[in-house]
Amino acid sequence: MRWETMLAAVLIAAFIVFSILSPYFLNVDTLSDATFNFTERAIVALPLALLIIAGEIDISVAAIIALASVAMGLASAQGVGTSGLVAIGLGTGLLAGCVNGALVTIGRVPSIVATIGTMTLFRGAAYAVLGDRVLKDYPDSFAIFGQGYLVGPISIELALFTLFAILFGVFLHRTRWGRVTFAVGANPVASRYSGIAVNRYRFALFALTGLFSGAAAVLLTSRLGSTRPSIAQGWELEIISMVILGGVSVWGGKGSILGVVLAALVFGLTTFGLGLMNIPGIVLSIFTGLLLILVVAVPALVNRR
Numbered sequence: 001m002r003w004e005t006m007l008a009a010v011l012i013a014a015f016i017v018f019s020i021l022s023p024y025f026l027n028v029d030t031l032s033d034a035t036f037n038f039t040e041r042a043i044v045a046l047p048l049a050l051l052i053i054a055g056e057i058d059i060s061v062a063a064i065i066a067l068a069s070v071a072m073g074l075a076s077a078q079g080v081g082t083s084g085l086v087a088i089g090l091g092t093g094l095l096a097g098c099v100n101g102a103l104v105t106i107g108r109v110p111s112i113v114a115t116i117g118t119m120t121l122f123r124g125a126a127y128a129v130l131g132d133r134v135l136k137d138y139p140d141s142f143a144i145f146g147q148g149y150l151v152g153p154i155s156i157e158l159a160l161f162t163l164f165a166i167l168f169g170v171f172l173h174r175t176r177w178g179r180v181t182f183a184v185g186a187n188p189v190a191s192r193y194s195g196i197a198v199n200r201y202r203f204a205l206f207a208l209t210g211l212f213s214g215a216a217a218v219l220l221t222s223r224l225g226s227t228r229p230s231i232a233q234g235w236e237l238e239i240i241s242m243v244i245l246g247g248v249s250v251w252g253g254k255g256s257i258l259g260v261v262l263a264a265l266v267f268g269l270t271t272f273g274l275g276l277m278n279i280p281g282i283v284l285s286i287f288t289g290l291l292l293i294l295v296v297a298v299p300a301l302v303n304r305r
Contacts, residue, residue, distance in 0.1 A: 003246075003247035003259055004247065004256060004258050004259045004262060007245075007246070007247070007259060007262035007263060007266060008262055010266055011262060011265055011266050011269065014266060014269050014270055014273065015269060017273075018269065018272075018273030018276070018277075021273070021277060022273065022276040022277060024276055025273060025276060028153050029153060030276075031153070032149075032153035032154070032155060032158075033272075034268055034269065034272035035155055035157065035158045035268065036155070036157065036223065037267075037268040037271045037272050038242075038264045038265070038267050038268030038271070039155070039157040039158055039160075039161045039219070039268075040157065040216045040219050040220050040223075041216070041235060041238055041239050041242060041264070041267075042161055042165075042242060042260070042261070042264035042268075043157075043160065043161055043164060043212055043215060043216050043219070044061050044065075044209070044212050044213050044216045044235075044239050045239050045242040045243050045246070045260050045263075045264060046164055046165060046168045046212065046257065046260060047168070047205065047208045047209040047211075047212045048061060048209050048239060048240070048243050049168075049172075049243045049246065049248050049255055049257065049260045050168070050171075050172060050181055050205055050208070050209075051205045051206065051208075051209050052185075052243055052244075052248050052249075052250065052252065052255070053172075053181055053182060053185045053248055053249075053252060053253065053254065053255045054181050054184045054185045054201065054202060054205055054252060055184060055185040055188060055251075055252030055253070056104065056111040056202055056205070056206070056252075057111050057112055057115065057240070058097075058100060058111065058115045058206065058209050058210075059112060059115040059116050059119050059236050059240075060096070060100060060115040060116075060118040060119035060122055060236070061209065061213045061216075061235070061236050061239055062119070062123075062213075062232040062233065062234065062235035062236040062239070063118070063119040063120075063121075063122035063123040063126070063236070064092075064093050064096040064097070064122055064210055064213035064214065064217070065093075065213050065214075065216050065217040065220060065231065065232040065235065066122065066123055066126040066217075066229055066230070066231050066232055066233075067092055067096060067122040067123075067125060067126050067217075068088075068089045068090075068092040068093045068096075068213065068214045068217035068218075069089070069126075069217045069220065069221045069227045069231050069232075070125075070126045070129055070130055070135075070227055070229065071088050071089065071092045072085045072088050072089045072092075072217070072218070072221055072227065073130075073135030073137075073138075073221070073226075073227030074129070074135070075088050076135065076137050076138050076139070076142075077135060077137050081139060081141075082139050082141045082142045085138070085139075085142055085218070086145075086218055089214045089215070089217050089218040089221070090211060090214040090215060090218065091214070092214055092217075093210045093211050093212070093213045093214020093215065093217060094207060094210050094211045094214060095210070096118070096122060096210045096213070096214075097206050097207040097208065097209050097210015097211060097213070098203075098206070098207050098210065099118060099210075100114060100115055100118055100206045100209075100210065101202065101203035101204075101205075101206030101207050101210075102203070103117075103118070104202060104203075104206065105199035105200075105202050105203045105206075106199075119236065123229070126229035127229040129229075130227070130228065130229045131229075133228075134226050134227065134228045135226065135227040135228075136225060136226045136227075138221070138222075138225060138226075142221075142222055143222055143223075143225060144156065144222070145157075145218055145219055145222035145223075146218075146219045146220065146221070146222030146223025146224070147222065147223055157219050157223075160215075160219075161264075164212075165257060165260075165261050168257045169256075169257040169258065172256075172257055173256070173257070177201075180196055180201055181201065181205070182253055182254075183196065183253075184196065184198050184201055184202070184252075185249075185251075185252030185253035185254075186252065186253030186254075187253070216232075217231075217232075220232060238267070238288075241263075241267075241288055241292055242260060242263045242264050242267055243255075243260055243263075244292055244296065245263040245266070245267075245288075245291060245292065246259035246260035246261070246262065246263035246264075247259035247260075247263075248260065250296060267288075270284060270287075271284055
């Protein structure tokens with residue numbers, strides 16, 4: 001029984017249960033709307049999975065989304081076009097990721113400490129710049145990323161997530177860089193003595209996570225059509241939960257992209273199904289917390305036994 005097999009079973013069970021409990025669940029347009037519940041978070045979860053497999057973590061991803069969104073909002077207010085806004089969003093995310101990578105690899109700060117600090121820094125900067133203001137002056141063409149559809153009910157966000165999932169799956173499981181990522185997470189000391197530039201790989205993964213946080217900022221801001229400093233508040237825990245529930249080990253050296261994708265689908269369907277049944281979101285939070293404890297504790301107890 002692989003973890004991915006159990007996640008697939010949970011996904012099928014959730015689909016069957018919600019299709020029975022809600023008459024609106026099986027509607028094609030309704031299911032299409034459900035994808036917006038997880039795609040932006042899942043896009044960030046893909047590179048974060050690689051980072052956690054490598055033995056590190058980034059708590060600042062949601063704050064990077066907020067900072068990139070504020071940067072795009074300010075640029076849009078100055079008349080910057082759609083292509084320029086996308087470049088600013090991606091560039092801000094990449095720069096923030098490089099800051100995290102430099103703190104960990106050059107400054108030798110533990111990643112959880114460094115990214116908790118930058119989480120406060122980036123979110124604080126967003127509040128310092130905007131305060132209570134909301135920026136809405138985005139060009140009409142900018143809405144295509146978060147509100148557009150590629151073909152039929154398939155949104156552009158879902159298409160991008162599918163493409164990125166395939167690319168990350170090939171990268172992690174079929175390339176030398178992927179094998180090095182597993183090796184660095186499993187035993188960084190042995191990897192360093194084997195001639196692997198461990199810090200170089202770690203820095204690249206932090207930068208990649210920041211870049212995709214910037215991409216999520218573009219999609220989220222485009223979908224909402226506005227920017228405020230509280231955007232994506234609390235997303236860091238949801239994104240990390242997707243990764244951990246996807247079977248990625250918190251101790252590094254183990255995990256798969258397929259598991260992360262399945263966990264994201266389970267999150268999306270469960271959130272949307274509970275919403276259709278008017279069940280408070282706190283119920284999902286309690287369920288997620290208990291599930292996370294089980295996912296981390298049970299394997300540890302089994303291994304110890």
